[in-house]
Amino acid sequence: MEPTLTAPHATADLISRNNTPMIRLIDIEKVYQTDTIETVALNRVNLTINRGEFVSVMGPSGCGKSTLLSLMGLLDEPSGGTIEIDGRAVTSYSDKELARVRNQKIGFIFQSFHLINDLSVLDNVELPLLYRAGTSGKERRQLALAALEKVGLSARTKHFPSQLSGGQRQRVAIARALAGTPEIILADEPTGNLDSVMGEEIMDLLLGLHRHEGTTIVMVTHDENMAHKTERLIRFFDGSQVS
């Protein structure tokens, strides 16, 4: 493609530049109540992630990063405050609508992978598509294979998670989040278990998704180098945003 022709067609760039909020956290509190102690994981967090933004989140262990991500991914309810996705308060969603939002808008990469051990790599990656109405078995397979291709695991589709290394499992988890081509990717230390070469590749993959598809990405990382490749860096300390 000629360089001169790219500018007028750079629609993805236009999307990423627009300033409509994708995820808004308003006065979010999260308190974990156990029998003996009460842990304040998030303390009055106000945060807006715009459509098409690539944000990284850093902070010491236990400061509430995973908690933040799971609230954004609608996996848990806050103890206080409001979460808005695409301008709509999450509390107004029914159970079914919540499932649909998780399925179509969000792709989650868990810190501890959370692959289903009883399913093959391919079946694991097909999972988000399984819950998408009107996707045929053949389509599911094709999309899952394409996602596995992107993370360089085409040769391992029939393996089971227990037969894979930590890095390979991480890549399966990433492929699963990509397979449904979600608008938002929430990645909890996606490169934590990868060597620096593989880590770079995954980072390039996320950067590519962000740049070309306009995917909104929130990524937790402990790696300053990775964090500096993103548009915005948010630092957390003890349940509060510090920068």
Place this chain on the structure above:
Amino acid sequence: MLLSYLKLAWKVLLRRKFFTFISLFGISFTLMVLLVVVAFFDHAFGAHYPETRIDRMVFAQFLHVKFKDGGNMNTPPSYHLLDKYVRPLRTPERVAIASNFHATPSYVGNRKLDLDLRYTDANFWQILDFHFLEGKAIQEADVKAAARVAVINQATARQYFGTDHGVVGRTIAVNQLGYRVTGVVEDVPAMRLASYADVWVPITTSPDDLQKTDLNGDYLGIILAKSAEDVPAVQAEFEQAMKRVPLTDPKTMDHLDLHADKLFTAFARQLTSPLTEYKSDGMEYLVPILGGLALLFMLLPALNLVNINVSRIMERSSEIGVRKAFGATGGKLVGQFLVENIFLTLLGGVVGLVLAYIALQVISGAQLLAYAHFELNGRIFAWALLVTVFFGVLSGVYPAFKMSRLHPAQALKGSGK
């Protein structure tokens, strides 16, 4: 969606062999026992050869006499009692009287055969639906003339004559008396106590004094109602007739009980007599007791399954969390686990059915009971299927529902509280 559930269920079962084995074993063993019991029951009390019209038949076979000193006498009734008070009943289509069967020695050369011999009237052959391989039944004229004729079963024909063809007209010696064979019938299972025998001969050839007026004897009455709906009317008339039977020794005897019962209720009345004093057939006790036992019998493995399933589904809590995180609704998850469970239980059901079939074949083949042939019929199969699905739903719905209501984050942490 169903297909992918099934595919998944199959994979999960294959990958969790131990769990699958335990569950399947529980289901299929329970079902097998249940099916074998039902088959026994059906074999003994269902409409089977030669009592095919069992829905229209009642039996008068257990006489109970209560004595003034508190004593009891339980025997079969006498011929006289049945002949004088039961045979004249007007509501039944027909009344037959026959003796109970007794092992009687017979010799083929030097070999001794113990043949079960029964004395019958002619109506016996009208009420029961014997299959004749050759010849014909004992006729009214035979009974009147006390003719030495006999109907024998196929097994006896083979053992005694070495063949079951062309036996009619030949003579069989039973109790050192010669009887001319008039017919050969298919073997009757020994569990059909009212009709079974190896050799049937006219009741008038019995060495017993049929005119003896004692109440107790060695006979039974088989009564055929005009229709199944007519059975209560027959029973009502029978009860009236029994009120007119005089006690042979009013000084010592208090009263007598003889009832016209359906095949099963006759046994139920005997079984529950300590509670009912023979005044009722005892079904009001027996039905809840048997039903309760059956329910308990099914409930225990079902509860066990629920327990296994709860822990299994809890164990898969993280899977549920992942599925929810990627868009599964609670309903879909319940559906998934239900399909999985029903699939598992149906599999267990099929295995149980096969086991029951094999068990019944072995029992039939071992000839523990003479000429018994146990069958799994369509009705039993339908019941088995129903029970199986009941297991599947019961053991799957509760844990699945519980888990499907968790927040994904909770489920992912594995806290199925």
